Amino acid sequence: MDFDAIVVGSGITGGLAAKELTEAGLKVLMIERGRNIRHQQDYTTEMKTPWEMPFRGIGDQELYAREHAVQMLNRHFTEYTQNHFVNDAQNPYTKTEGTDFNWFRSYQLGGRSLTWGRQSYRWSDYDFEANKRDGHGTDWPIRYADLAPWYDKVEEFIGVSGAKEGLKQLPDGRFQPPMALNPVEQHVREVMQANWPERRLTIGRTANLTEGKGERGQCQNRSICARGCSYGAYFSTQSSTLPAAMATGRLTVITDAVVEKLDYDPATRRITGVRYLDRNTKERKTATARMVFLNAGAFNSVHVLLNSASEAMPNGLANSSGVLGTHIMDHANTLSAIALMPGFEDRTTTGNRPTGVVVARYRNMDAMDGEGHTRGYSFQGGALQSTWTAGKRDPGIGAELKQKLQKPGMWRMVLVAFADCVPRASNRLTLDPKAVDADGIPQLNIAFAFGKEERAALAQAKADAGEMLTKAGGKVIMGFDQPGAGGTAIHEMGGARMGHDPATSVLNKWSQSHDIANLFVTDGAQMSSSACQNPSLTYMALTARAADAAASMLREGKI
Amino acid sequence: MDQDQPKGWSRRRFLGGAAILAAVVGVPLAAIRLDLFNTQEAPSERQRDLMRTVSQIVIPKTDTPGAGDVGAGDFVLLGLAHGLEKSRAPLAKDAPEALTRHARKDGSLDQAAWLETELDARAKGDFLKAAPDAQARLLAALDAEAYAEGVREHPWRTVKALILIGYYTSESGGSQELQFNLVPGTYDPDVPVTPQTRAFSSDWTAVDFG
Numbered sequence: 001m002d003f004d005a006i007v008v009g010s011g012i013t014g015g016l017a018a019k020e021l022t023e024a025g026l027k028v029l030m031i032e033r034g035r036n037i038r039h040q041q042d043y044t045t046e047m048k049t050p051w052e053m054p055f056r057g058i059g060d061q062e063l064y065a066r067e068h069a070v071q072m073l074n075r076h077f078t079e080y081t082q083n084h085f086v087n088d089a090q091n092p093y094t095k096t097e098g099t100d101f102n103w104f105r106s107y108q109l110g111g112r113s114l115t116w117g118r119q120s121y122r123w124s125d126y127d128f129e130a131n132k133r134d135g136h137g138t139d140w141p142i143r144y145a146d147l148a149p150w151y152d153k154v155e156e157f158i159g160v161s162g163a164k165e166g167l168k169q170l171p172d173g174r175f176q177p178p179m180a181l182n183p184v185e186q187h188v189r190e191v192m193q194a195n196w197p198e199r200r201l202t203i204g205r206t207a208n209l210t211e212g213k214g215e216r217g218q219c220q221n222r223s224i225c226a227r228g229c230s231y232g233a234y235f236s237t238q239s240s241t242l243p244a245a246m247a248t249g250r251l252t253v254i255t256d257a258v259v260e261k262l263d264y265d266p267a268t269r270r271i272t273g274v275r276y277l278d279r280n281t282k283e284r285k286t287a288t289a290r291m292v293f294l295n296a297g298a299f300n301s302v303h304v305l306l307n308s309a310s311e312a313m314p315n316g317l318a319n320s321s322g323v324l325g326t327h328i329m330d331h332a333n334t335l336s337a338i339a340l341m342p343g344f345e346d347r348t349t350t351g352n353r354p355t356g357v358v359v360a361r362y363r364n365m366d367a368m369d370g371e372g373h374t375r376g377y378s379f380q381g382g383a384l385q386s387t388w389t390a391g392k393r394d395p396g397i398g399a400e401l402k403q404k405l406q407k408p409g410m411w412r413m414v415l416v417a418f419a420d421c422v423p424r425a426s427n428r429l430t431l432d433p434k435a436v437d438a439d440g441i442p443q444l445n446i447a448f449a450f451g452k453e454e455r456a457a458l459a460q461a462k463a464d465a466g467e468m469l470t471k472a473g474g475k476v477i478m479g480f481d482q483p484g485a486g487g488t489a490i491h492e493m494g495g496a497r498m499g500h501d502p503a504t505s506v507l508n509k510w511s512q513s514h515d516i517a518n519l520f521v522t523d524g525a526q527m528s529s530s531a532c533q534n535p536s537l538t539y540m541a542l543t544a545r546a547a548d549a550a551a552s553m554l555r556e557g558k559i
Numbered sequence: 560m561d562q563d564q565p566k567g568w569s570r571r572r573f574l575g576g577a578a579i580l581a582a583v584v585g586v587p588l589a590a591i592r593l594d595l596f597n598t599q600e601a602p603s604e605r606q607r608d609l610m611r612t613v614s615q616i617v618i619p620k621t622d623t624p625g626a627g628d629v630g631a632g633d634f635v636l637l638g639l640a641h642g643l644e645k646s647r648a649p650l651a652k653d654a655p656e657a658l659t660r661h662a663r664k665d666g667s668l669d670q671a672a673w674l675e676t677e678l679d680a681r682a683k684g685d686f687l688k689a690a691p692d693a694q695a696r697l698l699a700a701l702d703a704e705a706y707a708e709g710v711r712e713h714p715w716r717t718v719k720a721l722i723l724i725g726y727y728t729s730e731s732g733g734s735q736e737l738q739f740n741l742v743p744g745t746y747d748p749d750v751p752v753t754p755q756t757r758a759f760s761s762d763w764t765a766v767d768f769g
Contacts, residue, residue, distance in 0.1 A: 049733070050728035051730045055637075055638075058724065060642075061643050061645075061647070062640075062642040065642065065647075075767070179746065224741075224763065346751060347751065349762075350743060350746070350747045352764065384768055385758075387766055389767075389769055392716070397616060398616065398619060398695065402618050403621075405727075405758075406736060406737065407752070407756060409758070
């Protein structure tokens with residue numbers, strides 16, 4: 001065998017898997033489909049001003065419509081960050097008729113760890129027990145207590161700033177000092193607590209350092225993270241896991257290598273390695289290992305498994321249950337309310353805080369008080385001031401307009417809902433039987449729709465958000481109760497769900513295939529439910545836990 | 560010269576004009592790359608003059624340069640050609656003749672040609688030869704119509720939006736008229752507003768969502 005372990009993908013979970021496995025003494029190969037991006041050397045737009053950019057940071061919309069028709073819909077996609085997202089024309093996928101799904105992707109070393117929103121929340125037992133409680137999906141084989149020590153470990157490594165609030169539904173973590181609320185947010189927090197004691201607004205828990213950590217510097221309050229950060233102030237593969245893994249001397253990294261299939265030996269019922277395409281030379285190559293961690297991103301990990309079908313496993317690798325590809329999810333996401341917030345005109349801020357606020361879930365916890373839904377929603381957002389861009393919306397020209405736009409504008413408060421997505425068998429990934437990409441690899445087909453539960457949750461969220469901001473003295477000017485397209489939250493997950501029963505789930509409680517002992521899937525594909533929190537921290541905790549278990553199994557000769 | 564280039568469009572003239580402008584008003588060259596224009600759609604010199612004049616009326620020179628001074632006019636033309644502010648969206652099927660006569664091949668409105676026609680019509684002659692106060696008055700009337708109650712879309716809104724972008728993302732607009740700090744270092748959540756306070760053009764959240 002060439003390696004002890006192969007890690008497919010180098011993003012948030014792939015990088016962490018490589019770190020944990022190499023630190024456990026294993027010789028690891030990490031394979032990344034995209035190009036190499038070197039920390040501090042290849043963040044080419046990091047220090048650019050708008051006037052240094054051909055399209056002033058907004059970008060060439062004509063080009064984007066041709067080459068980045070999906071990615072351009074992502075609010076993090078700009079002229080500064082366009083090189084951190086895929087070219088949609090070169091990376092096609094198909095959708096079943098009636099599906100509205102935008103798949104936002106970053107194919108490069110570091111994957112979406114370079115562009116992620118950095119919001120880092122623990123899940124609670126309201127989340128791990130959700131499927132069992134309301135009967136949707138399959139029960140998680142773990143509970144919060146199983147994961148708590150791994151959350152500790154991950155938070156301490158990646159650095160999460162946040163405020164302890166003592167909430168059962170949003171457990172506190174090992175936080176760095178929190179970033180500060182601005183006066184409008186502080187006011188809304190106080191009004192909320194006075195009127196609805198169970199509702200808590202707190203500063204976003206974000207993987208941006210408020211204190212330096214090793215070689216990583218503290219956040220400079222630029223809030224341009226997706227360009228790449230040479231200070232290493234937010235968690236990314238480049239800033240954090242890759243240096244740690246490389247320091248062991250046991251990591252090999254290959255970039256520009258698209259994993260097409262895993263090789264499976266029916267005699268031993270083990271994976272023997274991976275087959276990959278060298279994107280530059282178009283050569284097809286193999287690498288062998290004693291075990292494989294799939295961390296290609298939820299949908300791409302499922303794609304690899306489906307594309308690895310063989311005579312022995314005709315429905316896809318690790319799919320004796322038949323549920324591979326099913327029960328995919330993304331948070332139902334919409335702007336619930338935006339309100340003008342008068343009374344703070346004499347206050348402003350300096351610096352750019354790289355996080356907003358969060359209002360922790362408060363529905364359907366101990367009392368089932370959801371109207372037409374059984375799960376939760378939370379809000380993210382914050383208070384901000386308008387600026388010169390408001391001039392586009394208003395009449396006026398000349399010196400008076402110029403004078404007006406010179407000042408910080410009106411305060412407004414925004415609450416965006418993230419609602420739990422019910423796991424449904426009909427929301428699923430398959431290989432398109434007709435469409436292949438330029439390299440002849442079958443395209444992924446996405447079938448996805450939100451249901452009445454998500455719509456009911458967002459309707460209640462809109463009503464709640466409007467009521468809270470009005471109570472705080474705001475004038476609500478807009479709000480929506482319908483979800484955006486699937487994928488909008490960029491929290492796509494599921495497809496290789498974890499469960500107790502090999503007949504109804506793909507993975508066991510160690511993120512390990514029920515069918516194949518030396519195969520682990522530790523990215524978003526393993527999720528059995530979605531909760532309403534941002535999921536990356538949980539993916540990381542599950543990855544650290546699985547890596548520890550896998551290394552032990554390997555040492556003990558169990559795999 | 561490229562044979563496809565329309566009359567009046569010359570790289571030498573463009574650069575020469577910009578350099579003279581920079582020398583006269585003491586501002587940096589507008590960072591507009593010529594190669595970003597599709598030669599089939601490159602603007603005429605008159606359109607460039609008109610857009611510079613209009614930009615300067617929308618954001619005039621005060622203690623800092625105006626939008627025309629910093630090359631916002633050329634940025635508007637570039638933005639219109641490349642679909643910024645949805646400028647390449649197809650015209651509505653029931654769009655009036657005043658717009659459809661300026662449709663591009665792709666069905667979108669050629670806003671620069673429309674504005675040229677519109678302002679000349681309002682000036683009852685050559686808008687560029689009208690007195691400055693008359694130009695300002697005519698443009699103010701157009702602006703008022705474009706933002707009148709019940710009006711949801713108007714080509715002037717697109718042009719005005721690009722003027723504002725061109726100005727506030729220029730070095731003068733972004734860092735002299737407003738403040739600019741790419742590396743603030745710290746975040747102060749509560750700062751008193753004083754008569755001297757100027758907004759930060761580097762407040763990206765405000766720019767994106769404000």
